Amino acid sequence: MPATVLAALPATLLATLARLGRDERAVRARAGIDASALSDPDARIPFAVHARLWEEIAALGGDVGLELGERLGTAALGVVGHAMSRAETVGDAWSVLERFRRLVLEDAVPRLHVEHDEAHVVQPLPARFARLRHPAECQAAATITTLRALVGARIDARRVAFQHPAPPSIAAHLALFGTRDLAFGAAVNELVLDASILARPNVRADPALRDYLVRRAGALEAELGDDDRIADRVRREIAAALASGEPSADALARTLGTSSRTLHRRLAVEGTSVAALLDETRRQRALALVEDPARSVGAIAFALGYRDATTFTRAFRRWTGTTPGAWRRA
Template identity: 35%
Template sequence: MGYVTSLFARKMVAAAGDAVDGDGLLRSVGLDPQAAWDPRQMIPAAAYYDMLETMATQTDVTDLPVRVGASMRCDDYGALGLAWKAAVDLHGSLSRIARYARLWTSVVRYELRPDPRGLLFVLHRPGERRLGLRLSNETTLAATVSLARQVAPGPVTPLELRLQHPEPRSVAAHAAWFGCPLRFEAGCDALLFSPETMAQPNILGDDGISRYLISHLEAELSQITQDTPLIRQARASIAQSLSEGVPKMADVARSLGLSARSFHRRLSEQGKSFQGLTEETRRDLAEGLLRDDRHSLAEIAFLTGFSEQSSFTRAFKRWLGTTPASYRRDHLRR
């Protein structure tokens, strides 16, 4: 089961105000309406989506994600928000979200993906494209723009907003907030930023503070990313199979003594999908091999399940926003 921070649930209810049964909604996700807000308190993602869908029966929620996203402040995110502000530029801020988002949610992964017009900040949230999930995605992307505008020395306007779901009945609030073309039923949920916007220096960027905050975030991350035995075993099985190509879920399940159905269910209970776990394993394996100069790029491509080095290069740029050669050069220099 995946989890999200309770902060989002409380923000949604507060923004809706008297139009909804706020106390009842918060209790439905296991929160005490009278308790202090604690972003570290997590709630099940499915329960959060249920809550949003219940809100939709009590009031018009079309522009609610934009209003809540616009209300988010860097300080709401604790050390992660400080690290966002202390990054040198917006690219650095977004990279930190991609790296440390698991401190806030176990159901969302972020990716910086090169685009001919700039860089895409892509939100990956697996699951049925239900209303609650769609509203949550819109809120997250609206919040990203809010945080970017708080640290930039000048205006921040994305080149484009992309959302996989159909266009809601009104997009006036979306158009006013994002200030850019809106693409619904797109191939991903993402914001497209220009190179110039990504390179804008943050007004509070500070290398020294950044190093301190990053060490703190890494320590927090290490406490929550200890894989369960099942995940460790599945990763090992996937890694061992990659030199023969990307393995099938049924084959990995069989190697663990499980049926494909049981394996899928147990992964879902831990907020994982087989496709996502395979991608994570390939990415982590590639990073580790690139930090060692004993293997050529062609060998690393083969060992991570790619039939051609060019395919590996494209995937690596999608994962980390840089080429394997540049990644190796930067890390071997340290």
């Protein structure tokens, strides 16, 4: 079943563009989106349409991703965002997002893990977004501004990393994230914060309303059915894990709450394997990343979980019959 996204997300992006003084109607038209398709925030639109919208937004240039992220608010996540805004704590709000990630857009919802006193918000993005700067910057900006809104105070990041090369100026990034520990060309898109923020209370908490909205989100999720194949879930987990190295079948199985043996058996029923999905995911992302001439072969290899550039180049030649450098020059 083709991937879809909650209509609230593209609708809020376009509305925010209009508030920024941009011609949102022209952007929407170029993306091929009918306004009526966005009238119901709980509706679904094809991911391919959402991706076209982001490509048109990226073409606007400047710091449009940051500008959008600062202003989107939780409304961009529809009923899930409204439930988050009424959660009791920041940690509770994040658990709502994690629970309903499939309802929003499975491949693009940030993943949170805590290491010692740090909360790491890792931002996997669909392969089609890999060569675009602005979706990653929008997501990071939206994350930190949402957290600030929840606690009712300014909080700053400890460090921020983006996979894309640095833009001509990073002044807006420094001002927004409040840290000078800002990296570009990194292996992963990541926002690192003080973990204590997860326990902080939400200044607009309303437990009863939160529970009502969670039930509504659950009903919408149930309407999606259970069409998600295990292969699709494995692809998503591989994409999220690659920057930390090549994920093993055992690690993937643990993440998916099953055993390695069961995972292999279920994938075999669908006519595939962990190795095949890993290779497919790497190939798709490699072809997107290599289009960006500012990314070195070594940086691409690292982002795809390879030990070194030589191993990546060997794989790229197997996929395409040529080297990354020759592919770029063709």
